[in-house]
Amino acid sequence: xxxxxxxxxxxxxxxxxxxxxxxxxxxxxxxxxxxxxxxxxxxxxxxxxxxxxxxxxxxxxxxxxxxxxxxxxxxxxxxxxxxxxxxxxxxxxxxxxxxxxxxxxxxxxxxxxxxxxxxxxxxxxxxxxxxxxxxxxxxxxxxxxxxxxxxxxxxxxxxxxxxxxxxxxxxxxxxxxxxxxxxxxxxxxxxxxxxxxxxxxxxxxxxxxxxxxxxxxxxxxxxxxxxxxxxxxxxxxxxxxxxxxxxxxxxxxxxxxxxxxxxxxxxxxxxxxxxxxxxxxxxxxxxxxxxxxxxxxxxxxxxxxxxxxxxxxxxxxxxxxxxxxxxxxxxxxxxxxxxxxxxxxxxxxxxxxxxxxxxxxxxxxxxxxxxxxxxxxxxxxxxxxxxxxxxxxxxxxxxxxxxxxxxxxxxxxxxxxxxxxxxxxxxxxxxxxxxxxxxxxxxxxxxxxxxxxxxxxxxxxxxxxxxxxxxxxxxxxxxxxxxxxxxxxxxxxxxxxxxxxxxxxxxxxxxxxxxxxxxxxxxxxxxxx
Amino acid sequence: xxxxxxxxxxxxxxxxxxxxxxxxxxxxxxxxxxxxxxxxxxxxxxxxxxxxxxxxxxxxxxxxxxxxxxxxxxxxxxxxxxxxxxxxxxxxxxxxxxxxxxxxxxxxxxxxxxxxxxxxxxxxxxxxxxxxxxxxxxxxxxxxxxxxxxxxxxxxxxxxxxxxxxxxxxxxxxxxxxxxxxxxxxxxxxxxxxxxxxxxxxxxxxxxxxxxxxxxxxxxxxxxxxxxxxxxxxxxxxxxxxxxxxxxxxxxxxxxxxxxxxxxxxxxxxxxxxxxxxxxxxxxxxxxxxxxxxxxxxxxxxxxxxxxxxxxxxxxxxxxxxxxxxxxxx
Numbered sequence: 001x002x003x004x005x006x007x008x009x010x011x012x013x014x015x016x017x018x019x020x021x022x023x024x025x026x027x028x029x030x031x032x033x034x035x036x037x038x039x040x041x042x043x044x045x046x047x048x049x050x051x052x053x054x055x056x057x058x059x060x061x062x063x064x065x066x067x068x069x070x071x072x073x074x075x076x077x078x079x080x081x082x083x084x085x086x087x088x089x090x091x092x093x094x095x096x097x098x099x100x101x102x103x104x105x106x107x108x109x110x111x112x113x114x115x116x117x118x119x120x121x122x123x124x125x126x127x128x129x130x131x132x133x134x135x136x137x138x139x140x141x142x143x144x145x146x147x148x149x150x151x152x153x154x155x156x157x158x159x160x161x162x163x164x165x166x167x168x169x170x171x172x173x174x175x176x177x178x179x180x181x182x183x184x185x186x187x188x189x190x191x192x193x194x195x196x197x198x199x200x201x202x203x204x205x206x207x208x209x210x211x212x213x214x215x216x217x218x219x220x221x222x223x224x225x226x227x228x229x230x231x232x233x234x235x236x237x238x239x240x241x242x243x244x245x246x247x248x249x250x251x252x253x254x255x256x257x258x259x260x261x262x263x264x265x266x267x268x269x270x271x272x273x274x275x276x277x278x279x280x281x282x283x284x285x286x287x288x289x290x291x292x293x294x295x296x297x298x299x300x301x302x303x304x305x306x307x308x309x310x311x312x313x314x315x316x317x318x319x320x321x322x323x324x325x326x327x328x329x330x331x332x333x334x335x336x337x338x339x340x341x342x343x344x345x346x347x348x349x350x351x352x353x354x355x356x357x358x359x360x361x362x363x364x365x366x367x368x369x370x371x372x373x374x375x376x377x378x379x380x381x382x383x384x385x386x387x388x389x390x391x392x393x394x395x396x397x398x399x400x401x402x403x404x405x406x407x408x409x410x411x412x413x414x415x416x417x418x419x420x421x422x423x424x425x426x427x428x429x430x431x432x433x434x435x436x437x438x439x440x441x442x443x444x445x446x447x448x449x450x451x452x453x454x455x456x457x458x459x460x461x462x463x464x465x466x467x468x469x470x471x472x473x474x475x476x477x478x479x480x481x482x483x484x485x486x487x488x489x490x491x492x493x494x495x496x497x498x499x500x501x502x503x504x505x506x507x508x509x510x511x512x513x514x515x516x517x518x519x520x521x522x523x524x525x526x527x528x529x
Numbered sequence: 530x531x532x533x534x535x536x537x538x539x540x541x542x543x544x545x546x547x548x549x550x551x552x553x554x555x556x557x558x559x560x561x562x563x564x565x566x567x568x569x570x571x572x573x574x575x576x577x578x579x580x581x582x583x584x585x586x587x588x589x590x591x592x593x594x595x596x597x598x599x600x601x602x603x604x605x606x607x608x609x610x611x612x613x614x615x616x617x618x619x620x621x622x623x624x625x626x627x628x629x630x631x632x633x634x635x636x637x638x639x640x641x642x643x644x645x646x647x648x649x650x651x652x653x654x655x656x657x658x659x660x661x662x663x664x665x666x667x668x669x670x671x672x673x674x675x676x677x678x679x680x681x682x683x684x685x686x687x688x689x690x691x692x693x694x695x696x697x698x699x700x701x702x703x704x705x706x707x708x709x710x711x712x713x714x715x716x717x718x719x720x721x722x723x724x725x726x727x728x729x730x731x732x733x734x735x736x737x738x739x740x741x742x743x744x745x746x747x748x749x750x751x752x753x754x755x756x757x758x759x760x761x762x763x764x765x766x767x768x769x770x771x772x773x774x775x776x777x778x779x780x781x782x783x784x785x786x787x788x789x790x791x792x793x794x795x796x797x798x799x800x801x802x803x804x805x806x807x808x809x810x811x812x813x814x815x816x817x818x819x820x821x822x823x824x825x826x827x828x829x830x831x832x833x834x835x836x837x838x839x840x841x842x843x844x845x846x847x848x849x850x851x852x853x854x855x856x857x858x859x
Contacts, residue, residue, distance in 0.1 A: 036851065037855060038851050038854050038855055038858070041854075041855070041858045045858070104738075105733075105736075105737075105738040106736055106737070106738065122682070122721055122722075122738075125721070125722040126722070208687060208722060208723035208724075208857070209687070209723060209853065209854035209855075209857040209858050210857050210858040212858075220689055220690070222595065222599070223591075223592065223595050223690070224591050224595065224689035224690050225595070225689065225847070226594070226595040226598040226599065313563075378599070381599060382599075382601075385599075385600060385601060385603050386601075386602075386603045389603075389605050390599075390600045390603075390604065390605060391605075474588075475585050475586060475587055475596075476558065476561065476584075476585065476586040477585055487558070487588065489729070490588065490724075490725060490726055490728060490729045491558075491559075491728040491729065491732060492728060492729050492731070492732020492733060492735075492736065493732075
């Protein structure tokens with residue numbers, strides 16, 4: 001049974017990595033770490049930035065979702081909403097670079113300030129920069145969740161509101177807020193966990209002594225001090241805190257949907273008011289500028305200046321090649337693992353007596369979100385280092401860890417369709433005796449090709465844009481495009497970094513588009529005559 | 530797609546398979562970069578060694594050490610180039626380093642060096658650089674820097690990731706000792722940001738983001754020689770300046786031990802050393818016969834050189850860094 005094998009493989013990899021690290025570390029000074037004031041200031045900062053990021057993302061998403069819901073027709077609305085659903089797969093380093101170009105000391109905002117005669121402000125580095133980047137990534141996500149929640153408000157409620165002559169405030173208090181309230185804990189929980197474990201953003205915009213999170217501190221313990229026992233202790237603290245948080249947020253699970261099934265367009269009493277129109281347009285306009293300006297800045301910076309020189313540099317092409325190689329392999333691996341585990345979950349759920357067992361493989365998929373990838377990578381590296389040379393080992397480790405970490409996404413995409421497919425075809429194919437390759441070719445692929453390709457597109461694109469463990473194993477010989485952006489940023493070659501960022505975006509778009517397109521090709525089965 | 534990937538993998542493997550022996554040297558990125566001394570060093574050594582010199586660039590000097598620790602005895606590195614006096618004991622304690630065979634009595638160092646495992650290849654003095662077209666009277670002593678107004682913005686490097694940052698920490702420590710935490714708190718409001726490496730800090734300074742940057746007394750020579758620009762100056766502090774001595778070492782498990790030793794001799798030779806002043810922008814450890822470039826004569830030369838004994842650094846580094854972190858995270 002491939003599903004069981006896949007789940008065990010993932011579980012075993014995680015466990016053996018942790019053991020590998022623990023063995024090399026010797027004793028683990030958990031209490032010694034906890035007694036240090038600096039550890040506490042790291043924990044405090046990790047919480048503070050996550051809490052503030054969550055607060056702002058959720059608080060700003062409410063008016064934005066409302067405005068988008070109230071304005072069903074404006075130019076670019078569909079595009080704007082499409083953007084909110086893909087913001088999670090935008091490569092972090094591209095956004096970071098764009099944010100530096102807009103908000104840095106020599107960025108657009110400061111250029112504007114000097115134009116109107118004010119002095120330049122340094123607000124980017126440290127907490128502010130981290131918050132800006134976290135809001136940039138999470139505001140669209142939360143807005144999307146809230147917009148779907150609002151879209152599910154039944155039409156009769158609005159008719160009632162019209163009859164009763166509700167004003168805008170009453171609409172919000174009595175109709176919209178009740179629809180959103182249930183979504184807030186789940187949305188806030190996801191954002192909080194994402195920000196709590198955020199790595200690349202904190203590393204590039206913070207990372208100094210005053211703005212280090214646990215995840216970055218683990219990286220620093222390994223990369224700067226090579227203090228493995230400290231790294232293990234910090235990892236344990238992080239895993240423990242994440243488990244507690246996950247339990248708090250998700251024990252009462254609310255349903256979060258990224259796709260809405262309600263048809264849009266319901267007349268509501270306050271959509272014609274002038275104040276409302278001005279307010280909504282202002283909210284949408286300001287957020288659109290906030291979300292789009294970093295991309296525009298990167299694009300403009302890449303076109304001006306002579307950053308194009310980087311394209312003649314072999315470092316660029318090495319990074320490009322590795323990015324392609326790593327992302328395709330990781331995407332494929334994540335999809336295969338995801339499909340197998342989804343299959344296992346579906347099989348277990350089919351049967352009343354085993355359905356409770358299905359939570360175990362589900363947890364295996366989710367557990368990886370709680371364990372710092374850096375810790376996992378180091379553990380595996382120490383286990384396997386005597387078998388092969390560092391360069392090729394590094395490459396395969398990055399692939400496996402990217403695959404394990406995008407597994408949560410592929411599982412989320414695949415479980416529901418696999419379950420449906422299972423319910424429809426399981427008995428039929430069993431009675432017809434279709435198994436193995438035939439089952440894949442005749443039953444699985446035709447019915448599941450869309451979600452499979454979507455899952456692979458998402459996981460490949462995520463891997464291509466990821467800057468996690470590669471930060472640990474990267475040298476000039478083994479580098480990916482996001483790492484190259486990070487390094488160029490570190491050398492203050494912003495023009496070259498912008499060019500690499502544009503190339504990375506193009507690569508991601510091409511990967512996403514071409515893999516998703518695989519579902520439309522008639523490969524495997526012949527079309528009906 | 531799989532086929533292309535297979536071909537790709539094959540090509541990348543073939544590229545590594547060559548008949549000449551490959552000497553692998555781990556170094557930091559600015560040494561190996563196109564504008565650093567790396568390419569010239571590579572060409573000069575390959576001319577005489579019948580080998581292929583392969584620089585693997587890690588993002589920082591501390592990165593070189595942690596990289597080798599991560600790889601352990603299975604590391605493919607032969608030589609480490611770019612550790613410094615603040616890291617030698619830590620590096621030695623890994624047990625991964627072996628002795629080199631170079632006679633160090635011929636080296637011209639401002640301080641005696643007697644660690645047989647590490648070969649100094651250049652040295653420099655830490656200093657703050659400012660732009661004379663922007664500030665006319667910078668603080669001209671360490672005390673005045675600490676007392677300066679908070680609108681004076683400086684960029685320094687993280688002592689955990691950058692040897693310049695660590696050098697600065699040791700500089701402050703040798704001046705203030707037990708009172709270092711107070712010195713850090715006085716300095717904190719003036720620190721615009723703590724960067725991971727030297728390049729980022731220096732880049733920010735050149736772009737005008739900060740008034741002063743922590744670098745070396747030799748940095749202005751770069752601007753004078755390469756850019757014919759004399760507006761960047763180092764500030765001489767009467768309290769004295771911290772020194773950095775950069776070193777190279779051979780790994781005990783080096784795949785090519787003889788070649789590695791040969792490279793160490795090359796480092797202490799005229800052909801390597803002449804590349805240092807205008808390549809790595811530091812002082813060479815063997816004084817060139819034709820003298821240093823004229824621009825080096827105009828540089829600030831410290832009245833007093835400060836260096837903490839390497840063993841003391843190894844014993845206390847963690848605590849001192851905690852002290853620094855604590856003061857700056859308030």
